[in-house]
Amino acid sequence: MIRHTVVFTLKDQKTPLEAPDFFAAALKLAAIPGVQNFECLRQVGKKNKFDFGLSMEFASAALYETYNNHPDHVQFVQQYWLNEVDDFLEIDYEPLI
C-alpha cells in the first residue's frame, strides 16, 4: 500500500466554500482507476502553515503511476492545481512495521 498525500494552501482562499470548483474537481480524482480511500481534508494543526490536504491510497506503485499519468489527473493539475494552489508539500507513505 502506498498512501499519497499532499498538504497545501490555496491562493486567497481559506475555506472550501471559497473554492467550490477546486474541491469539486478534486473529488473527481477518486474515480480514477486504482485510487482507494480518497479524502479531502482540512489541516487543523498549529505547527505548519497549510490549510488543506488530499490523501489517497494505491495497492501498488504501478497503480500510482497510472494515476499520475491519467488524463483526468493531468487535466486537474493543469486546470486547477497550477492556478489555485499557493504552496504545497507532497508526502508519500508505505507501512514500516
Add this chain to the structure above:
Amino acid sequence: MIRHTVVFTLKDQKTPLEAPDFFAAALKLAAIPGVQNFECLRQVGKKNKFDFGLSMEFASAALYETYNNHPDHVQFVQQYWLNEVDDFLEIDYEPLI
C-alpha cells in the same frame, strides 16, 4: 475524527533496524487510551527530505489532548523523540467534505 501525523528524520539512522528501540517505543503509543489506527510509516516520496512517519486518529479533540498529556507519551517524547529525531513536521487533519 482528528488524524495526527508527524513526518520526521532520525539522527544518523535511515532504517528502522538502526533504531529498533525508537520504533519499539513508538509502537507502545498505540496503547494510550483514545489512540486509533496507529501506524508506523516509511516516507517514500522524492519531494521532501523526511524518512519516516507516525499516524494516529482520535475521535475528539479531548481524546487528542488526553494523549498529549498522557505520561507514556510525555516519557516517549523525553526519552526517545528529543534525543533521536533530527527534524520533523506535524500535520493534523480533519475531514473536509
